[in-house]
Amino acid sequence: MTLLVVSSILTGTVLVGDIIIRHNQVVEGAEISEKAYFAAESAMEKALYEILQNYVNVLTYTLDEDLDDGANCLINAGDIAVDDDCPNPDEVECSNGNITLDNPWVVSLSANQSFQLDLDIDGATYPTSLTIYKAGDEPSDLLVYECTPAGTPRTCSTNLIQTFKVGFPYSFSLSDSKFYQIRINNLGDSSESYTLTPGGENTLPIGLEITTTGVYSGYERKLVNNFPKWQKFGTD
Numbered sequence: 001m002t003l004l005v006v007s008s009i010l011t012g013t014v015l016v017g018d019i020i021i022r023h024n025q026v027v028e029g030a031e032i033s034e035k036a037y038f039a040a041e042s043a044m045e046k047a048l049y050e051i052l053q054n055y056v057n058v059l060t061y062t063l064d065e066d067l068d069d070g071a072n073c074l075i076n077a078g079d080i081a082v083d084d085d086c087p088n089p090d091e092v093e094c095s096n097g098n099i100t101l102d103n104p105w106v107v108s109l110s111a112n113q114s115f116q117l118d119l120d121i122d123g124a125t126y127p128t129s130l131t132i133y134k135a136g137d138e139p140s141d142l143l144v145y146e147c148t149p150a151g152t153p154r155t156c157s158t159n160l161i162q163t164f165k166v167g168f169p170y171s172f173s174l175s176d177s178k179f180y181q182i183r184i185n186n187l188g189d190s191s192e193s194y195t196l197t198p199g200g201e202n203t204l205p206i207g208l209e210i211t212t213t214g215v216y217s218g219y220e221r222k223l224v225n226n227f228p229k230w231q232k233f234g235t236d
Contacts, residue, residue, distance in 0.1 A: 039071035039214025083207035113234035120179035129199030134168035138188025
């Protein structure tokens with residue numbers, strides 16, 4: 001009886017000890033994984049600051065930085081991709097795939113709504129030109145801002161050019177050495193559609209997909225986020 005009681009106590013102790021050890025391992029693993037995750041988030045924030053504020057070249061930007069807690073932020077070459085796909089194929093704005101001369105982007109704006117597209121991704125290959133058409137008769141205007149960036153962080157130099165148009169279609173050339181911002185305003189009382197048609201063989205970049213990695217004590221976490229360079233303003 002004594003041996004049975006002692007054996008039962010030892011068995012129970014071993015089982016409880018094993019459960020406690022496994023629990024501690026799970027908790028420790030979760031903490032380490034969270035540190036790796038926050039390192040990946042830090043890498044994302046650093047990349048966005050450099051890309052959106054300093055306009056670094058997205059094709060060559062890399063990051064390998066240790067944080068104070070020993071976690072590592074990583075962005076390797078190729079972790080930043082230019083997005084040139086149709087954003088809303090289900091809404092018949094364009095077909096699935098890249099925005100090209102044969103697959104233009106039709107932007108629908110309700111009354112008093114505006115659309116803005118920033119053509120300022122350093123390292124992206126832009127089409128030779130962009131033509132904007134209007135489908136109906138709603139009063140509309142178009143603003144095109146063009147500048148040659150300079151300095152670090154890059155800012156538009158004094159030769160900023162602003163073009164204001166009320167007539168459509170309107171076509172303008174795109175240069176790799178300049179940044180552009182276009183804004184379309186539907187000033188009418190009804191919805192209106194505007195077609196953005198790239199010229200030449202290149203696609204129209206409208207955003208970025210960024211992949212970041214956080215590493216801590218053997219754990220690795222990845223984040224993938226999309227950042228559009230376009231936006232609609234006003235009522236929908």
